[in-house]
Amino acid sequence: MTADAPASPSLDLRDVEAFLRVPRVSAIAAGPGGRAAAVVQEADEHLSRLVPALWELTAEGPARRLTVSEKGESSPCFAPDGSLLFTSSRPDPTGEAPEGTTAIWRLPLAGEAQVLAHAPGGLELLDVAGDGTILAATSVLPGVSLEEDAEARAARKDAKRTTIWHTGMPIRQWDHERGDSSRHLLIVTAQGELRDLTPDAGTLPLHTASAVLARDGRTVVTEWTERIARGETRTSLVRIDGATRERTPLLEATDEHGYDSPVLSPDGRLLAVTRSTVSTPTDTSYGRLEIHDLEGDGVVAVDLGDLTAGQVVWQADGGTLLVSGDLHSSGAVLAVDPSTGAVSTLADGGVFSSLSPAEDGSVLALRSDVATPARPVRITAEGVVELPAPGAVGPLPDTLEKVTTTVGGVEVPGWLCTPVGASAEDPAPTLLWVHGGPHSSYNAWSWRWCPWLFTARGYAVLMPDPAMSTGYGDAGLNRGWPRRPDVVLAECEALLDLVLERPELDGTRTAMLGASFGGFMANWIAGHTDRFDAIVSHAGLWALPQQHRTTDAAASKMRVHGHEDADPEWYRAYSPNAAAAAITTPMLVTHGSRDFRVPISEALRLWWDLVSHWDGAPEDMPHRFLQLTSENHWVLTPSNALTWNETVLAFLDQHVRGGEPIPEALPW
Template sequence: MGKHLGLGAVGVFLLFGCAAHAPAEVRRSSEPAIPSISSSRTTTPSRAEPRSSALTPERAVRFRRVLELRFSPNGSRLACVVSEAKGAAVETHIWMADVRSGDIHPFTDSPKSERAPRWAPDGRSLAFLSSRGGEMQVHVMPADGGEAREITSHEGGVSDFRWAPDGKSMAFIAYEPDANRKPDAPQVADRPQDVPRLWTVDLASKTTRPITRDSLRIDEFDVAGPGHLLAIASEQPKSETWNTAIYDIAMADGTTRLLTRPAPPFSDLLSSPSGTRFATVRTRDRGPIGHDLFVQSASGHEEARNATAKIDRAVRNARWQNDAVVVARVANGFRNTLHRIDLRGASTPIELPHSAAVFDVARDGTIAFAGVDFDRQAEVYVKPTAGPIRQLGHLQEGWDDTPLSSAEVFRFQSFDGRSVEAALMKPPPSAPKSAEKSPLVLLVHGGPNSNFSAMYYWFGAWAQLLAARGYQVLMVNPRGSTGYGEDFMKANRGDWGGGDFKDLLAALDTVLARGEVDPERLGIAGWSYGAEMAQWAIGHTPRFKAAVSGAGVFDQFAEFGTQTDPTTDEWHFGTPWEQPETFLRNSPFAFIRNAKTPTLILHGDADRNNPVGQSKALYRALKRLGVETELVIYPGEPHGPRKVKNQIDILERMVRWFDTHLSSRLASP
């Protein structure tokens, strides 16, 4: 998708806590005196001092997140990718669960990180990517534990890999080694050696050789039986358009055969266990993101079949149980649900007590999933083919004394009669009390083709922190969101700030009609597309008395020419030289002269999705207009903040901004 990060979905924010430090660059205009917020550490309390249950920014980011689950070939073990804070850094490691006993424990514990576990065909060892040597390389470790052995030492690192069916070699994606690819070297655009290629490595000798030519860019791949790979690739790597296709590639000599060219975009290529079929997530027509699971023969001699057409919900990912049965995880409103799809018959929903953040399926049909909710941190569960669901061990630590708020999910009729879904989080009984009516913050998710999910994650921590301080928090999935069918997902094409913004205001009016919220103490906040909607709001209505904009887009013209991947924007708007009026109509800068709302602006200076110049331009405009504003730039941060100190700093500043402008009558917690 490239541009606008979907913060409601499982995304790149692997965010946890440690001590906060100030970012390097902070700019203020018309700055009031702002009270400080303490960021107390979570420590073991003494007998004389009862442990505090208040949720702080530092506590809010200190949790474990399950990113991937992988059953061993016989289903007896489960490799789990778990991300957490260790010291000042976020680390991702592999845990191992014994499915029968329920024991779960760390399997790797290097000073760096590991991810992408892949079982050997015989199940005796586990391969994974690790940065313990600096760059990401493939390592192999015995399934019973021991020392990890580095398999690749490829210059530039490895981004993905697969075992060959005989377990004697692997295929992987990497760049051509190049001594001139240094951070301080001249950056020449579209060099052939900068195209990701397929390589193979022999495990015994560690001999590496290329499989594909450098004119074929490899985006994804999977093994399709002995000697063959399937790949999503492009023969026009310089063209910044949707031009990928699916190819069959011989591992021996790289012979490439075009299989199919589906309507773009498509992703999540997944070969069946025998390699006779493959699945991809794609759209029925075109864009903006993949929506349905299509299955077809690896021979290329049959048409692709939409296996989830009757479900009509956005497919997050899928796993093959066997050649005839595939399990799909779909966004169904605020929950992620699972469906077992028998390609010989109908699909069946799998009943789960919680939303599924990630999952896997064993060959016998046993399901493993990470169960989450608004007020539930991730834990790993197993649903056998017969018998009750069981939790495997206990991942989270130190949260028993910190209750989280749940949320009421409701539907309302928008301005044009369309049914839209939202969630309202209210302060818990322990929160500080306001006057008769509460302040409210409207949070807007990223995307726009994403959604809010019932789960705890970094952006979800915004809601929890605000609720803990006495705010009501409104989270809306307006038109353009996933989880409500492909037509709904496409309903804001070329109309950002139109119907979607009216949906947000209609949700707000629905909540205000209940009479519990003070209409004079309303705030709005978001990241990425959500930030763009916050910028849009301050240029269109005086209703909001404070706004927070994180990594947003202010000028669609400039952003199209400077972002990493413009393809999704082109689907929404066309190109600026062909459709200038559309780009102008969808740019917050065109209406910023109406702004009066105090606005906090946050951005990473290494953001390639929405370059930091977008926030600098917003800051300059608000200063010129005399609007109270503050710009905070985080050095080295990409589109989503990765450094723990910056994650905490953002939460502290967000809460402080709203406390200052909306909650003067709130007592301190």
């Protein structure tokens, strides 16, 4: 089925639901003959989920929709014969694929899509070789083979057995349990036959591994994780022979570093990989890009300057390595000469993701900036050209400006979003947003935390890139380590004080907002200053001795910060709960119950501390708690995002602008 993309309507950002219904381009893939396929997500009728579909894009005409189903389609990848491979849990018309599991489908140049391969635990599409061989991953119950998996799953389901047997750490990952299945790598032939490459993989080694297939289809290079002492793990790279399944070490991790994100050159001779150092109390983790010659022993270390790498891919001819990432509150794509490590800039002025090199030497990608959602583009030596696709957002009426100040001899940048109409006669109340991470950057459009929804309601939004932000080299990543809130606040306040000198901004009406690390900052700031009229904390850390042990990242947290008895002064100074009694600013706490990175126990304990410290009448207590029982670290369901945004805006209106209190029963 095909359909032309409709024209993009004008967008009223005061309407949160209309904002959430804008189509989102989330991935792009280059194919033979200049073809391009993109994943476009749209909210369903009830705002209950985002449904992905595949669209074909061209520079010459409108985009055409290729797939339609209730379940949606994703992970597009072109096969050598020009057919389009993708994954979906849509029903199989033949009835062969298990209902509700994700299968690999093939859409030929002419005709309807059909299931190519399926497995009881579903299939992930990882890579495709030049002969059409596919590298995939699946989930298998512990202790059984791929052939026995269907029967074992049926028995477990019939018995309603939900137990997990743990033998070490880790046991959780973001929003799902670990240890209830083993991830295996499979070879899928062009005819859809499956061959398990890792039948002996336990529940840990491949759980989050990235893996690549050589173009000749004979060799797989993958991450392989193993447990070591004291709850820690380390990740090495191994090579697997596609015919014999023999696994041999390739790059072995040490106490000081591990390896991840392998990318093979088209001829299979060169391997680009990230060597990541292990974080310590004095140094964060640094990623070092290396190019290894697999036919010799040469290693080329690549100096990316201030760029914090995000994605690494080889050009189609293998002559150049491409690296995208964060750079100076924006982003860039760098071209690397693999023989020398010399670096040049291919594209900048935006954040680029989903790089997909085309056979003609151009590169397809998604480009975004703070004022523009991710848009599909083609990058050539002549420049960057946008491809027509659903979801275009026209020029915003409000203004975006990069601002900087200097703190202790270090430049602190940020983005200032100012609502149209703000003036000395009618100054805008101002919001300070602190990003998460802390290794992150305000440099791209966000559907989850969009400042333009707030400027549309008359607020100015300041988004700093303070200490520990990405895109400013090792010094930027490590400044303020280990996660020092006082350093971050000093830099953010300096930038805030600078912009508040403007007559069109109202320094008497301010609020602070943050999520994850930004939520930790919100919680800590609440107990250390009363300058803000309101504070919004999402997924924020509250009691560090508790969070450092209950997070899914407990090993690294305890390695960096240590036991509170060994460094009580650090915990007293920087654990937000130590200053609970000092909080006077109205706080809105929001948290997802399925968040395993910052468990819901942080919000529950914070909420108890806020309520129990309130000495006034219960009906006068200013604090509020929005619990999102089905969400994880992020608010991903469109309907919940609608409630979250409207609640945050109403809370700010009440406490910053003197508006009406939020009703006991939310109207959103």
